[in-house]
Amino acid sequence: MQPLVSVICLCYNHARFLKEALDSVLNQTYQNLEIIVVDDRSTDNSRAIIEDYAARFPQIKYLPNEHNLGNCAAFNRAYRLSKGKYLIDFATDDVLMPNRIEEQVKAFEKLDESYGILFTDAEFIDDFGNHLHNFYKRDKNGNLAENVPDGEVFADVIARHYICSPTMMMRRTVFDKLNGYDETLAYEDFDLWVRSAPDFKYFFLDKVLTKRRIHAAQMSQQQYKPNDKQIFSTITVCKKAQKLLRTENENQALKKRVQHELIQAVFTRNFEATRQLSKLLSELGPVPVKIKALLAVCKWPLPFEQTRQLYYKLRFGL
The missing domain is CATH 3.90.550.10 (Spore Coat Polysaccharide Biosynthesis Protein SpsA; Chain A)
Known part of the structure; x- marks a missing residue:
């Protein structure tokens, strides 16, 4: 059967x-x-x-x-x-x-x-x-x-x-x-x-x-656009993952994911998501220098979104 x-x-x-x-x-x-x-x-x-x-x-x-x-x-x-x-x-x-x-x-x-x-x-x-x-x-x-x-x-x-x-x-x-x-x-x-x-x-x-x-x-095509709410669901899931960590390898894996999401939040000027992800990243261990530098300039009136779009167009043809 x-x-x-x-x-x-x-x-x-x-x-x-x-x-x-x-x-x-x-x-x-x-x-x-x-x-x-x-x-x-x-x-x-x-x-x-x-x-x-x-x-x-x-x-x-x-x-x-x-x-x-x-x-x-x-x-x-x-x-x-x-x-x-x-x-x-x-x-x-x-x-x-x-x-x-x-x-x-x-x-x-x-x-x-x-x-x-x-x-x-x-x-x-x-x-x-x-x-x-x-x-x-x-x-x-x-x-x-x-x-x-x-x-x-x-x-x-x-x-x-x-x-x-x-x-x-x-x-x-x-x-x-x-x-x-x-x-x-x-x-x-x-x-x-x-x-x-x-x-x-x-x-x-x-x-x-x-x-x-x-x-x-x-x-999925709306993700990482300015004011997209999906990133807050991602933050919630990352916090769930944090409670399930058992090894340093898993901790580093989550740290990698949080860094990725943090960069997306910065480049889409989602300041509340940036704040929450920055806090979570600091809880997982030392924050890399490149991320600290990015956070230092994230509120400057720079063309972050245009830069991100250019990157994705060059890399993925999107």
């Missing part, structure tokens, strides 16, 4: 992409699926599209939210009604490869209960589905060209964002232990990693099984 997989599809104003996303779930080669679609009070045509699909495909459970709850609370609503052994948090602007769930379940079933999260590579696509790049660097033959940590990854997930969250399949026991996502936060993945990694191992499956769409309306 195949284990049940719950695919929780979260929609907020994804009308442009919704049909392709839902079709990618319905067309999976893996059959034992529980498909739950949550609309978080979309203001576009998403609800009409979902209602049409729910009427035509009885395997879809449709949960329309009366009010916009945000990703974390919207997911939790579906998670608490779901029954799957494994869970997928699927944003309906992305696309699942037809064999994604089959491949992930096959790999997960070979692992013991100590493994809680399985993740893969992803293909990044634009609004029109055109290929941009893969999440991980690969050589001309398609072989992985960078190290992807798995197993015990607490220090790794603290230090940097190296997991493509839309590729993850999670064991239900992870969410049961954590009682779902933290609904006080603006986004979920960093907090999930920090709270789960001390107790569960992660497994990297070296395959491209998801298409991750990049477009301007995404929450």
Whole structure:
């Protein structure tokens, strides 16, 4: 008997992409699926599209939210009604490869209960589905060209964002232990990693099984813009991580992350975030000279944001 997989599809104003996303779930080669679609009070045509699909495909459970709850609370609503052994948090602007769930379940079933999260590579696509790049660097033959940590990854997930969250399949026991996502936060993945990694191992499956769409309306594309509130959720999660530190290696990992977030706060002139991150950094040990210098000039009327934009354009082509 195949284990049940719950695919929780979260929609907020994804009308442009919704049909392709839902079709990618319905067309999976893996059959034992529980498909739950949550609309978080979309203001576009998403609800009409979902209602049409729910009427035509009885395997879809449709949960329309009366009010916009945000990703974390919207997911939790579906998670608490779901029954799957494994869970997928699927944003309906992305696309699942037809064999994604089959491949992930096959790999997960070979692992013991100590493994809680399985993740893969992803293909990044634009609004029109055109290929941009893969999440991980690969050589001309398609072989992985960078190290992807798995197993015990607490220090790794603290230090940097190296997991493509839309590729993850999670064991239900992870969410049961954590009682779902933290609904006080603006986004979920960093907090999930920090709270789960001390107790569960992660497994990297070296395959491209998801298409991750990049477009301007995404929450992730608003991060680090002036007055963005997501950074305060990041600070909250960093403080959670601080309480879970067990080794000097983990302390240094968190210090690296806090420095990165502090630099972003300075360059977007988010002074309250800068203050909170500076305090947290000092609690983790001596503050590097370069950070002290940056803090000394951060309130000067210098073109920090323009400098940051130029850096990202030169480095990433953004």
